[in-house]
Amino acid sequence: MSAEEHHDDADLQPTFAEGYKPGEKKTLDAYRELDKEDESLARWKASLGIANNMPTEAxxxxxxxxxxxxxxxxxxxxxxxxxxxxxxxxxxxxxxxxxxxxxxxxxxxxxxxxxxxxxxxxxxxxxxxxxxxxxxxxxxxxxxxxxxxxxxxxxxxxxxxxxxxxxxxxxxxxxxxxxxxxxxxxxxxxxxxxx
The missing domain is CATH 2.70.50.30 (Coagulation Factor XIII, subunit A, domain 1)
Incomplete structure (x- = not known):
């Protein structure tokens, strides 16, 4: 890797707001089971299209x-x-x-x-x-x-x-x-x- 490509890679790293930590990776099944009783979370999952009939990971x-x-x-x-x-x-x-x-x-x-x-x-x-x-x-x-x-x-x-x-x-x-x-x-x- 050339020095220019290495510099480009450094420029192309995501930046996050101070204190932000990406959540842990979850499978679709884990998201489906997450707080089933929480209405606001159910609406959020529906807005993303997370439904029970979606295929699992491939x-x-x-x-x-x-x-x-x-x-x-x-x-x-x-x-x-x-x-x-x-x-x-x-x-x-x-x-x-x-x-x-x-x-x-x-x-x-x-x-x-x-x-x-x-x-x-x-x-x-x-x-x-x-x-x-x-x-x-x-x-x-x-x-x-x-x-x-x-x-x-x-x-x-x-x-x-x-x-x-x-x-x-x-x-x-x-x-x-x-x-x-x-x-x-x-x-x-x-x-x-x-x-």
Whole structure:
């Protein structure tokens, strides 16, 4: 592992509020049995989709990240980066229009069980300098056949001649509270006068 990759890994570690400790891992069966008489907890479990008829734990990855999508009010067609063909966006830069507000949307599937504290982390570098870091909570979800989508908070692209003069390298990661990594990928973008 190169020194740069090691530094990126340190930048992509989840941060927690002071005093916060992630809860211990539990199986779905343990969550089903947890305080059955507590009405508020029953409502919380129902909001997560924890039902008695859900399948128990299975093998394979709990979460599969399907795509990363960029949207903006100024963009006619969203830019979708499918993780199935991620080599394409590692070599072909995405162009983001300077100065616009844009959002990142994550599409993912929970394959089995319950995932808690899922989060999206990203480090953006221009040359050796880190120019942006993101640590955004996605949430807690249960297994379903239908993929989930989560739109993150809007950001503003840099603008000006200096912003347009280089290439930006992003490393994105999806992890949970237990620091289990479900996706770790790189992509490149430039800032342009238009999309």
């Amino acid at each position: 093998s394979g990855p709990k979460v599969t990240v399907l795509s990363l999508t960029l949207t903006s009010p100024t963009l006619d067609t969203p830019i979708i980066m499918s993780l199935a063909d991620h080599t394409d966006f590692k070599t072909n830069p995405v162009t983001i229009k300077e100065g616009v507000d844009y959002s990142v949307t994550i599409t993912f599937k929970v394959n089995h069980g319950l995932i808690t504290g899922l989060r999206f982390m990203q480090v953006v570098k221009r040359g050796p300098l880190t120019v942006d870091k993101m640590d955004a909570m996605i949430g807690s979800y249960t297994a379903t056949e239908t993929p989930y989508t989560k739109q993150l908070a809007s950001e503003q692209a840099p603008k000006g001649v200096v912003a347009r003069s280089g290439t930006y390298h992003a490393r994105s990661r999806v992890v949970d509270d237990d620091k289990e990594v479900f996706a770790d990928f790189r992509w490149i973008f430039t800032i342009g006068k238009d999309w």
